[in-house]
Amino acid sequence: MKLQDIKREWWKEGVVYQIYPRSFQDSNGDGIGDLRGIINRLDYIQSLGVDTIWLNPIYSSPNDDNGYDISDYRNIMSEFGDMADFEELLAGMHERGLKVVMDLVVNHCSDEHEWFQQAKTSRDNPYYDYFHWWPAEKGTPPVRWSYFDPEANAWRYNAATDSYYLHYFAIKQPDLNWENPKLRAEIYDMMHYWFKKGIDGFRMDVITFISKHDGYPEFPVEFHGDKMIDMYAQGPRLHEYLHEMNREVLQHYDCMTVAEGPGTHTDNVLALVDEDRQELNMNYHFDHQQIGVGPRFIVNDDFQNLVKFKQIMSEWDAALADKGWNTVYFGNHDFPRMVTRWASDAPEYRRYASKMLSTYLLTMRGTPYYYMGDEIGMSNIKFDNIEDYKDIMTINWYELTKAEGGDLDKFMESHKLCARDNARTPVHWDDTAHAGFTTGEPWIKVNPNYTDINVAAQENDPDSELNYFRALNALRKANLTVIYGRYDLLLPEHDDIYAYTRTLDDEVVLVLLNFSANAHRLDINALVDNVGPATSMLLDNYAHHAEASEIGYLRAYQAQVIKL
Ligand code: GLC
Ligand code: CA
Secondary structure (H helix, E strand, O other): OOOOHHOOOOHOOOEEEEEEHHHHHOOOOOOOOOHHHHHHHHHHHHHHOOOOEEOOOOOOOOOOOOOOOEEEEEEEEEOOOOOOHHHHHHHHHHOOOEEEEEEEEOOOOOOOHHHHHHOOOOOOOOHHHHEEEEEEHHOOOOOOOOOOOOOOOEEEHHHOOOOEEEEOOOOOEEOOOOOOHHHHHHHHHHHHHHHOOOOOOOEEOOOOHOOOOOOOOOOOHHOOHHHHHHHHHOOOOHHHHHHHHHHHHHHHHHOEEEEEEEOOOOOOHHHOHHHHHHHOOEEEEEOHHHHOOOHOOEEHHHOOOOHHHHHHHHHHHHHOHHHHHHHOOOOOOOOOOHHHHOOOOOOOHHHHHHHHHHHHHHHHHOOOEEEEEEEHHOOEEEEEEEHHHHOHHHHHHHHHHOOOOOOOOOHHHHHHHHHHHHHHHOOOOOOOOHHOOOOOOOOOOOHHHHOOOOOHHHHHHOOOOHHHHHHHHHHHHOOOOOOOOEEEEEEEOOOOEEEEEEEEEEEEEEEEOOOOOOOOOHHHHOOOOOOOOOEEEEOOOOOOOOOOOOOEEEOOOOOOEEOO
């Protein structure tokens, strides 16, 4: 596609930076990050050169699942502050040219939400139909699998109504009934409320799950256990609802939307994000996250299989090359730290490895979703004791494994690599107590490597991961080829190297990434045929190394961005 034929959009060009407020910065010493903490760090956030901030849920919540269980959609979680803080934060971001995207969690709410408090009292209550129920007189409900239920059962009996309510996630997260037009109208109204405050978009939590199959038929056995995800994402009215949401709400604002899309694959994603269908702008998938990771996050030998990774990422690029728009991410609050998961957190490699991964995210086609702390190369904390975990998912899975007599050592080892809490430890600001995150006791342990890895130390180091990330953002802003250029994979079968070109009109950018500790020499004239005399290095994560870099010679975890 030529530049002149491309529909340019701010949400295609911007880099999204994700803030998990609970772990970003505490301002009042209670050990919990808060909105005032983010306000105090606004200049830092702006200094990164990112464009859009995605805030994980900040609404009122009893925090069974850290804010993904909302008890009031129009108020701020008391631990995080109040509405005045939110308005100040929003204004502070807008003054700095940053867009703000909120989490929209409407597949379920909290059982402490007024709707559920009413609904659970009687079948005649007007809110009963805001939820999904299976009346006990019909017998045991058909199998539905739950992520966070201690028995993995998504139905829970409620005596007052003599019926079971559906909860794909925790017991305290009842699923909302989108079949009910009143419920949908309430949600659209709530979305208008936030847009009128001035927010710039929504990241939609497990939005692919909102439509349930009529009558809850038994799913075929191949969709049992965690394979149910693919059925959950195929509810018959998903697209009808999203189209309606677009017409009722989204089309009225200059906003961006992104689906968290469990169960989306390259063959069904366009139904969500093809602009002609008027649903959502973007989706993020889980296909690469599943490489080498089985049920309950048990890891196998494929964990860092680069050939598979390249294949998956390339297929996703192709699926969205002409219509829709892709997203790229390594980690977020649901996945481990990127440097541990996708490269190496060994002290001798860590710095190069995290710069290399950042290079990938910011030079691929698709909007990058970049997780807080990755800009300084934070790594997994790797808890030895189950008592250190705070995440309901890890704790329940541990208990399930224990009850089944499963291999708990293997579980603990796998979770050092994959548990969600690895990404939820507090951001390292400096080398003072608790990494400058709090003056109190942090709600979750701080990674002891904060004395080596922290913002203060990296601010003044021209070779730091932090300053490299800033340079990458500047490069991307100055270079439309890196944003819109066609993506072509080179060396698909290479075990260690990820190489590709980005091409827009006459400009070609070559990206060479070494995902391993082995050195490799590549002949770039053999790789690409348009190597011109003015070939130059745009960015190199070994630029400050004592030995000069050479185009095409890649040392451990080296990244080179080359203009041909
Ligand atoms: C999404 C969120 C995750 C949460 C779950 C239930 O996957 O990203 O953190 O636990 O939905 O709301
Ligand atoms: Ca606090």
